[in-house]
Amino acid sequence: MAKCEYTPKTLDDQIIKDGLCAVSELSQDPISRDKFYVVGGMATQTYLPSRCRRGTCDIDLAVLSRLNKEDFRVFSRRAREYLEDNGYTLRDRKSQCAFVLEYFDENGVCFIEFPRFSEKRFGEKYDALKREREHANVKIMEGTYETCFFANQVDIVVPKLVRSINSLKRNPVFERYLGGARQSLSDDLVVQSLRDIEELKREAMERPDDAEQGELLKFVSDLYDIRILSEIAGLNPNYFNISASAWNTLNEKSWERDLIARTVLPSGFLEQ
Numbered sequence: 001m002a003k004c005e006y007t008p009k010t011l012d013d014q015i016i017k018d019g020l021c022a023v024s025e026l027s028q029d030p031i032s033r034d035k036f037y038v039v040g041g042m043a044t045q046t047y048l049p050s051r052c053r054r055g056t057c058d059i060d061l062a063v064l065s066r067l068n069k070e071d072f073r074v075f076s077r078r079a080r081e082y083l084e085d086n087g088y089t090l091r092d093r094k095s096q097c098a099f100v101l102e103y104f105d106e107n108g109v110c111f112i113e114f115p116r117f118s119e120k121r122f123g124e125k126y127d128a129l130k131r132e133r134e135h136a137n138v139k140i141m142e143g144t145y146e147t148c149f150f151a152n153q154v155d156i157v158v159p160k161l162v163r164s165i166n167s168l169k170r171n172p173v174f175e176r177y178l179g180g181a182r183q184s185l186s187d188d189l190v191v192q193s194l195r196d197i198e199e200l201k202r203e204a205m206e207r208p209d210d211a212e213q214g215e216l217l218k219f220v221s222d223l224y225d226i227r228i229l230s231e232i233a234g235l236n237p238n239y240f241n242i243s244a245s246a247w248n249t250l251n252e253k254s255w256e257r258d259l260i261a262r263t264v265l266p267s268g269f270l271e272q
């Protein structure tokens with residue numbers, strides 16, 4: 001839960017805009033061109049108006065190359081140069097699942113994360129990564145003249161659905177947090193949902209060794225993202241079925257799957 005200690009950011013913050021412009025620079029390098037797209041919370045934010053955005057400190061990338069430490073430095077070269085030219089201090093580190101380019105100045109700190117995979121795991125994921133890159137959407141980033149590829153909203157929603165269903169299977173008590181997600185998505189509910197997530201984050205920070213609390217934070221955050229992307233951005237049903245077909249959790253009927261689908265997805269999705 002270490003990243004909970006940092007102030008979350010949105011696309012409205014200059015430090016995030018600078019990070020995404022740095023990522024955009026990767027498109028100018030033959031080594032990294034056409035081999036990446038933005039995923040995760042920052043991709044989610046690009047589909048939402050400011051009032052609906054849930055803050056994060058990460059710019060997560062999917063990469064169609066398996067990177068080691070040296071590959072990471074070469075692959076990220078153009079992004080590093082952009083950030084240094086714009087006055088940021090850089091620091092590299094390695095997490096369990098990513099090589100992390102940390103950039104910061106007096107206004108805050110953010111992270112650009114490049115995935116780390118074993119050779120076997122990368123081989124298993126490559127076809128899905130290639131498909132997702134083909135369906136990614138190129139967008140002009142707010143407040144800039146730069147463009148970047150962002151994961152299709154379906155490819156954001158589907159992994160969150162899988163994680164939510166598996167969390168509910170492990171923790172049936174989480175069902176009580178589905179009540180709010182069933183309500184009409186009014187402006188007041190959006191504000192309250194974001195406040196609830198911030199409160200869960202504070203509790204997670206106070207109990208860093210409580211794995212269940214951390215899982216609950218992800219569960220509630222994922223439900224919010226799925227619901228709001230489904231309603232505001234919309235989901236292509238044909239592509240949803242293609243993406244969902246790759247996940248056993250979504251193909252195997254269970255009460256957890258059906259309950260979450262009824263709660264946060266448009267009518268008819270995942271119904272059998």
